[in-house]
Amino acid sequence: MIRGKERFLTRLYMGVDFIFIQVAFLMAWFIRFNVLKEEDMGAYLPLTSYFTWNIVYSVIYILIAFLVRLYVSKRRMKFASEVSRIFQAHIFSMFALLSVLFTVKTIDISRLYLVLYFVLCVMLSVIYRFAVKQSLRKMRTKGFNKQFVLILGAGSIGKRYMQNLLNHPEYGLEVLGFLDDYQGENNSKIKVLGKLSDLNKILEEKIVDEVVVALPLTAYPKYQQIITTCEKAGIRVSIVPDFYDILPANPHFEQFGDLPIINTRDIPLDEFVNRILKRLFDIVFSLTAIIFTSPVLVIIAIGVKLTSPGPILFKQERVGLNRRTFMMYKFRSMKHMTEAASNTQWTVQNDPRRTKFGTFIRKTSLDELPQFFNVLKGDMSVVGPRPERPYFVDQFKEEIPKYMIKHQVRPGITGWAQVCGLRGDTSIKDRIDHDIYYLENWTLLFDVKIVVKTVINGFINKNAY
Structure with missing residues (x-):
């Protein structure tokens, strides 16, 4: 039985984290x-120096893990949120270590080693925490490892x-019964133990x-x-x-002076740390994509120029x-057209304006x-809701009440709605529902998942006219 030892288990995570960092x-x-050694290894520091900096990293990681609330109770936390916090703790720890190395002018540490060290730390942390979480859920x-809940109100x-x-037995929460002043009869599902006055x-x-x-x-x-x-x-x-x-799916409390305020929609990207992580991911991914697709970019540019008169790039105002x-x-x-026409006309099947190459x-x-x-x-993100033209935004915001919520984050090249098949001539309302789900459930792992699904699903869009 583990019941009653949740605090001990939470503290135990610190020790296990430290051990797995040493394994990494x-x-x-x-x-x-x-395995990857070079012929001349004389320029690198000895093992003892690497071990010393490893201990420094371990201590920094545990401190930052506290700050990002990685050691709080996780019984009802989504694993994706836990992975996001693990990644945050490791990436900020690595930045802190690099800052210390720069300050003390230690330049002989292998950069390849640091990359391997960081990747292995993240991988081992995620793997063992997933194993623990699945074991506890089973x-x-x-x-x-049950926890017992008393519900006040049988309505x-x-x-x-x-x-x-x-519906979620993996949480390990069991209802002891209800207290209610107006529900005097028990049935097979509702077990009323007494009135509110019997609470003590x-x-x-x-x-x-x-x-x-x-x-x-x-x-x-009575509260x-x-x-x-x-x-x-x-x-x-x-x-x-x-x-x-x-209320929306994820409201949360904020503190305004001495007053608690309910924010009706919790958007993870409102947090500074999450915005920094997403921006770093965007910069690294987009630079990599541009470098690897540069030959394709040149070929397409030539194809556009040779197949129709006009500019290679099409620039359009979006919100x-x-x-x-x-x-x-x-x-x-x-085909080249006036700005007014391109901003107000919806593309249709067999659109005569298209070129063959287009x-x-x-x-x-x-x-x-x-x-x-x-x-x-910085106008867009790799992953996010697709941006629309101002003309259609003004139209949709009157027809779909929650349409404008998607503009609380940067628009994306791909998104949750798109990988779920909602591209081109599909329901705008369904797209917005998927966009709002993405806003409220964002994690860096969710972004990676969408990118992977985009690649797996392929780039062919049967709804693109």
């Missing part, structure tokens, strides 16, 4: 200086909360790990006494607001981050390649 150090050292599903809110727990008695008689308040707003005057009673007993309290059904407009680049795939590059999405330069400029 030994593996990186062996690969670099035994144990909880079988009834081990629709309380019943829905209980149903969520039943129930907490003394039964093992309760968490009290969930699922009461209507009319019971608000203070409920919280006081639970805190006096040392029991954690959670509140399901009566207006939860009108981006915070509703600011920018000029998006594409290879021209249509039809090919649109179908294969090769016309989108210049947008990597938009990414470098």
